[in-house]
Amino acid sequence: MMVAGMAVDDASLDDQAAFASSLEPLLPMAFRLAYAMLRRREEAEDVVQEAALKAWWKRNTFRRGAQLRPWFLAIVANESKMANRRAKRVIDAAPEVVPDDSADVTDLRRAMSTLDAQTRMVLVLRYYLDLPHSEVARILGVSEGAARVRVHRALARLRPAIDVSEDPSYG
Amino acid sequence: MDENRFRSLMRGAIGDEAMSPWLADAVRTRVATARPVVTNRRWIVLVAAALVAVLVAGIAGQRLLLQRQSNPIVPAATPRPHASPTPVDPFSCRLPVAIDPWSAPVDYQLRVGFLDTRTGKYTGDRSASVAGLAPLSSQSRPTSYSPAAKRWLPVAARNVSPDGLRYAWTDPSTLHLHVYDLASGTDRLIWSHAGAGGVMVWGGAGIYVALNPTTDSQTQTWLVDPDTGRAAQVIPKSHFSFTPLATDPLNTGFRSVGLDANGHMIWWLYFADQRGSPQSAFYEMAPGQRVYIYRGTQGDGTGFDPGSFIDDATGKWFSALTYPYIWHWSQQSGLHKISAAGAPRGATFMPAGSCF
DSSP: OOOTTTBOOGGGGTOHHHHHHHHGGGHHHHHHHHHHHHOOHHHHHHHHHHHHHHHHHTGGGSOTTSBHHHHHHHHHHHHHHHHHHHOOSOTTSOOOOOTTSOHHHHHHHHHHHTSOHHHHHHHIIIIISOOOHHHHHHHHTSOHHHHHHHHHHHHHHHTTTOOOBOOTTOO | OBHHHHHHHHHHHHOOOOOOTTHHHHHHHHHHTOOOOOOHHHHHHHHHHHHHHHHHHHHHHHHHHHHHHHSOOOOOOOOOSSOOSSOOOTTSSEEEEEEOTTTSOOOGGGSEEEEETTTOBEEEOTTOOOTTOSSOOTTOOOOEEETTTTEEESSOGGGBOTTSSEEEEEETTTEEEEEEETTTTEEEEEEEESSOEEEEEEETTEEEEEEOOOSSOOOEEEEEOTTTOOEEEEOHHHHHOOOOOTTSOTTOEEEEEEEOTTSOEEEEEEOTTOTTOEEEEEEEEETTEEEEEEEEETTSSSOOOEEEEEEETTEEEEEESSSSEEEEEETTTEEEEEEOBSSOTTOOEEEOSOOO
16 A cells, blocks of 8 residues: 555555555644644544544545545544534633743743634644645645735734744745 | 744644544544445435334333333443442542643642532642652643642642552653652652653553554553563553444444553543434443443433543542533442532533542
8 A cells, every 4th residue: 555644545545444544644643733723632532533534434535646644634624623613612711821831832822812713723734733835725725825825814813922934935 | 033933832832742542543443444424315214214113112112111211221240440448438528630721721729629529619729739759840730639648749640559659650752651659759760662652540450551653553552560660561452442332323433531440441432413312431341341331312411521530449530521520430329420619610620539
């Protein structure tokens, strides 16, 4: 099987066990994405499982020969948003102040807590998972240019608490 | 600031949580055993069949229902996790608890405390401290409480020995397993292994340690003797899967709630998107032989939605993911809810030690 977490061969799309194996290298990143959005380990683990199951059911929407990672992370992102909506608790409450954190981290937590889920998702994909604009675009289902704009706007939403200079030369 | 500095801040703000070691196995099992989605045409047939079944059930149902009510299903008896020399009444004791920091903004000093299980009143412990206890780190903070040692500890309650006088901790970057003896104040490295992982639970048989899966290997579980450091690899499949039953609802999700002190994995079956769908929590005594902690349906009013649990002499204490409840379960008394009062709005609690 040709997998390595990025591409998947045709046979894996027809065999449940092979399909599950092809998802496996992507799970740590999928979990990090869900955790960053939900901030609860249990819910993030639920979301990753739901996403894996839905990926299997929706495998006919996967374009053969394409990269598996953005396709799967898009499902995880969607499941995370749905889980966010389902949760009755307020996860955007002002975060705790941990004495050992630097002032910048505390400022960022505060600023992130004021963002809507979609904006937070953009920042998580780009700066927590370290994905290039092209992959952020595929996960969000927008053009690469639109992804760049969304990242730019998301960073603007953090000001004045956090002011980031974007590096135009980085993917 | 530049983007690299911002990336570093993002990691600091969100944290670098690693996924649970069982998750890869759970995903593999779930996808490999996924049943097809019911199509519209199948729905029509199923609905028609259900209507017929309802008619038939209407004739015989009442009688059957009455029989069931007079003969409730009781799970098979299993040994208690720990025998207690002095019995504690789980409904009249002090349960150490910690407020889930993401559930409500809570002052650091008030995040741990005690829940009076008779009244449900929560009292934060402002004097909680883990000063001087290993691991000596600025990140250490009160996390669990040992009634035997009468002090807060910097590790999860699951890392504490059954007698409450020692605890296990690992260095997260390199899997070095330490045991700290509270009586003597000594810390000992007892076992090391390549890779990353952590303590699952300190049970009656020893310390269960999970190694995270890598691209080359699956999850491994080791049982380490806390006295000698001898370790044996235990069969992973017995911990990371369960035997599906024909009566399980279609396409149900599941997750592990954790390993109990007897080495049984507790599973939570649910369907997140469907109100009224069956859900249950159980462990297996043998393949296919389940001991149910809870069986119900989503939205059935009980609100049981387990997050984590610990064992003590009285049974098992479960946290609730969404509500300010703590749940107690034992085979003798079944499942009971304790509603907490006196905590910040929205706060949810995690059990943090044996009730005393």
